Amino acid sequence: MQKILILILVLFTFHVSHGQARKIEFVEYDLDNGLHVILHQDNTTPIVAVTVLYHVGSKNEDPNRTGFAHFFEHLLFEGSENIGRGEIDKYIRNAGGVLNAYTMQDRTFYHEVLPSNQLALGLWIESERMLHAKIDSIGVETQREVVKEEKRQRIDNQPYMSFQYELFRRAFKVHPYRWITIGSLDHLNEATLDEFIDFYKTFYVPQNATLSIAGDINIDETKKLIDLYFKDIPRGSREIPRPTVVEPPQQQEIRDVIY
Numbered sequence: 001m002q003k004i005l006i007l008i009l010v011l012f013t014f015h016v017s018h019g020q021a022r023k024i025e026f027v028e029y030d031l032d033n034g035l036h037v038i039l040h041q042d043n044t045t046p047i048v049a050v051t052v053l054y055h056v057g058s059k060n061e062d063p064n065r066t067g068f069a070h071f072f073e074h075l076l077f078e079g080s081e082n083i084g085r086g087e088i089d090k091y092i093r094n095a096g097g098v099l100n101a102y103t104m105q106d107r108t109f110y111h112e113v114l115p116s117n118q119l120a121l122g123l124w125i126e127s128e129r130m131l132h133a134k135i136d137s138i139g140v141e142t143q144r145e146v147v148k149e150e151k152r153q154r155i156d157n158q159p160y161m162s163f164q165y166e167l168f169r170r171a172f173k174v175h176p177y178r179w180i181t182i183g184s185l186d187h188l189n190e191a192t193l194d195e196f197i198d199f200y201k202t203f204y205v206p207q208n209a210t211l212s213i214a215g216d217i218n219i220d221e222t223k224k225l226i227d228l229y230f231k232d233i234p235r236g237s238r239e240i241p242r243p244t245v246v247e248p249p250q251q252q253e254i255r256d257v258i259y
Contacts (some may be wrong), residue, residue, distance in 0.1 A: 038211070050211075068187075083128055148193045
């Protein structure tokens with residue numbers, strides 16, 4: 001019995017180590033406008049994932065305008081010059097796909113999973129989001145209310161969720177990690193439409209983004225589609241702010257009681 005257990009353990013260890021050693025092949029390159037592209041071909045199932053990561057999160061915000069990155073996660077589903085308001089979801093779901101997005105301190109991430117014959121649809125939608133998203137007063141007011149409701153549901157009315165806010169403001173004293181991604185509703189209410197447009201033109205540009213595609217694709221054909229939808233998007237002309245502040249080391253334990 002002991003020999004059998006040892007044999008099973010050896011086989012299991014080999015299986016795990018073999019799985020961990022698997023190398024994922026990918027192609028990586030940049031377009032002339034600065035867009036970084038990563039492609040992975042896996043033809044085992046007829047689906048494809050299209051993702052765009054923007055290198056903007058809560059750490060890139062003005063301390064007096066926190067919550068902008070998370071707000072834009074919502075706002076950029078409003079549509080574009082060629083996509084009607086609220087129709088991005090319809091395009092993806094009618095094609096048999098799913099979509100979502102999230103925001104963190106360092107990034108904002110949009111993703112769709114589609115049947116592989118709908119790859120062009122995903123690329124078109126993401127190029128529209130990057131090139132000329134709909135940033136207007138109707139969308140801003142709509143998403144202000146959406147974010148307010150999200151904060152009420154996920155933070156204000158959830159037991160212990162104030163812990164996240166209290167933790168970060170104690171862990172970081174000067175670095176922009178000190179506020180949570182949903183930010184301040186007062187800041188969002190005070191912001192003007194011009195401020196939102198300025199944020200979009202600064203951060204949602206090709207040289208600040210990574211386009212990743214994985215799944216049932218042909219690399220050469222996919223490169224042609226990427227050129228078709230993204231090559232002519234102009235490079236952003238503004239300097240992209242990056243936080244340079246250095247958080248001083250904490251020399252002692254911080255202990256508080258929060259009610």
